[in-house]
Amino acid sequence: MSDIHPLVERPPRSVVAVVGVLLVVAPLVLPSFQTYLLTEVLALALFATGFNLLYGYTGLLSFGHAMFFGTAGYTVGIFMRDVAPGLGLGGATPLVGFLIAGVLGVLVAVAVAVPVGYLSVRLEEIYFAMITLSFSMALYVLAIQNYLGLTNGSDGFSVILGTATLGGFDLALYDRVTYYYLTLLVVAPAMYLLWRIVRSPFGLVSEAIRENAERTGALGVGVRTHRWAAFVVSALFTGVAGVLIAPLHGSLSPGANLHWSISAEPVIITVFGGPYTFIGPTIGAFFFEYIRWGITQFPVLEAHWQLIFGTLILGIVLFAPRGVSGFVSWVVSRATGGESA
């Protein structure tokens, strides 16, 4: 919204550059587990930013984004388990196999989103949240019941990356640092694309729809078609995040990839970070991940992580509806002494 400070909404190039350098250098100095956490932050940031294209920018709260996250992940897992080993590309097989699996995963997420989106965007507000919830829960039940014999029911199955040999050089894809850079190579351009999308006429129309759908329609915009398009684009990026998480976690299961509590994750992250800035969900992902990790460092806190998260969300909804980015923006505008834009 307009009361976000410009330094937060459009950070100067120097800040972006510093953050970029930090992200590239980080795994070289961080301990292995911290690299893993940072990889997860990147994937979650993409998950939540993709989700927020629909929520913060278009004004539709999806409570079923796990269906794209999960179907993309499951596609990766199934392809890598059943198809990739037989590709016969020599040393390049593990890498090429994963890349094909990833592309297929995103395509499947989009293929799910096209019909589901068409049916869902006819509804708004609570009804939209409810229909996306029911679609994702139907997929959740299908994965548990294992009707096609592909998902191994509620136990799920594991996703293991191999070691690729390229020109005599071994690349262990499962290595945390390697996988971090692979993730960064995907997430950075994806985030840039998303940034371009929200800045484009497409993104501006989305915001207009969020603010007043009726008036935007009267200006000649096909509101339903536009929402449908935003839905599919949002699912596409969510699918990319789902692809990246599957081998990072090393396993897939209905509970960890398709359950409604997974759909709640980008909601929580976005509420944390603030839905009305581009960077909000990324800041949210950072906080979400490190609070979650911080909690596990203390058994007393770990036993009560729900209480901690619940209280945080409650506090943010009641006192800081624009999330951490809104708060940062307030601090920046106070510090710079200027009025907020």
Add this chain to the structure above:
Amino acid sequence: MTAGLPIQEILTGLSIGSRLFLVALGLSLIFGVLGVLNFAHGAFYMVGAYATASIVGAAGGNFWVAAVGAALTVGLLGAVVEFGLIRRIYDRNELDQLILTFALVLIISDLTRTIWGSGTQTVETPAAFAGNVPVLGVSFPAYRLFVIVVAFLAMGVFWYVLTRTYVGQLVRATSSDRDMAALLGVDVPRLYTGVFAVGSVLAGLGGALTTPIQSFTPALGDQVIINAFVVVVIGGLGSFTGAFVGAMLIGLFQSFGVLVATGVNQLLPFLAMILVLIFRPEGLFGGEEL
């Protein structure tokens, strides 16, 4: 088993539906009047179940005292939540309210685990309804029959209060136009707290009556809230006839679904919800006044 109607499945379905009805009625009532979709309603139901287990212990095994005590405890909890939290964000959008009540789910689940532990709890069937009774040629657990009767009674009482009493008039008036009702002298905030508390009592009662039928853990609330959402969406958010029909329908889906194939009983409710939202988004009985 008698030829013709599968009485056993129908009764089982109605008994599942009856428990769902109590919790869905509260959810629908709160949405219809306050416009808040209470994600924490399942957590309230769970607190009802746990409170029953505790009070049964304290009340020397008297289930009835425990059930009433639990329902009232949850009603009080609801009043506090409405008064302390939800009231502060009435002027915000529905999504903020949904997220706030989702935060309450986390908090209440955590506190429940802290107070009662995460083990499985059971409550004995009250002596008066132990055993089976013959119904239409089949032998059916007496207690489940009792729960069905309670659901029908609750339906009757709500229909009567909402359509035939002064308080019901005030509730319906506020539901259809809050500002006009306030101008005409209705104390809207007090009425909201009251309605939220009554809706919570129903969730607590649903939880309490469930305890003799199924053992439960802190996951109970999560299981129930999704089913309750399905019920109220199918029936029509805000419609109490809809909550009744929706609950019974889902109950029957569950009891008949298992006959078709495994998992179908879990899948059917979501498919039904999708179909209703596509073809009749206001729900089977939506659009009618409370």
